[in-house]
Amino acid sequence: MTDEVRVYVEEAPSQRREVVAPTDMALSLMEVLKASGYDIQATCGGMALCGTCHVEVLAGPALDEPSDDELAMLESLPVMTQGSRLSCQIRITNRLDGLVVRLMPQGT
Numbered sequence: 001m002t003d004e005v006r007v008y009v010e011e012a013p014s015q016r017r018e019v020v021a022p023t024d025m026a027l028s029l030m031e032v033l034k035a036s037g038y039d040i041q042a043t044c045g046g047m048a049l050c051g052t053c054h055v056e057v058l059a060g061p062a063l064d065e066p067s068d069d070e071l072a073m074l075e076s077l078p079v080m081t082q083g084s085r086l087s088c089q090i091r092i093t094n095r096l097d098g099l100v101v102r103l104m105p106q107g108t
């Protein structure tokens with residue numbers, strides 16, 4: 001068992017950047033994306049309250065269903081797609097390996 005996973009961020013159509021994330025630090029995807037230089041405000045600090053960490057899951061392993069709090073926040077955003085998730089609510093675990101996400105414009 002490896003202690004890191006690879007997540008891919010689609011920065012433009014057919015342009016994906018690999019992000020390596022440790023699985024043993026209880027990090028959220030939002031924290032990993034911020035640490036990788038992505039401009040995510042995360043003004044609520046990961047409490048599912050600000051929506052600025054909105055991502056769209058494009059491919060990869062199935063994730064746990066969003067909590068009621070996450071769903072309520074997502075539904076309040078101007079744009080919500082089938083793959084919409086709050087990256088602060090996604091824990092980095094081995095199961096995430098191969099996940100592909102796209103950052104949604106902040107405020108949407």
Ligand code: FES
Nearest residue numbers: 046048050051088
């Ligand atoms: S950081 Fe605020 S909702 Fe995720």
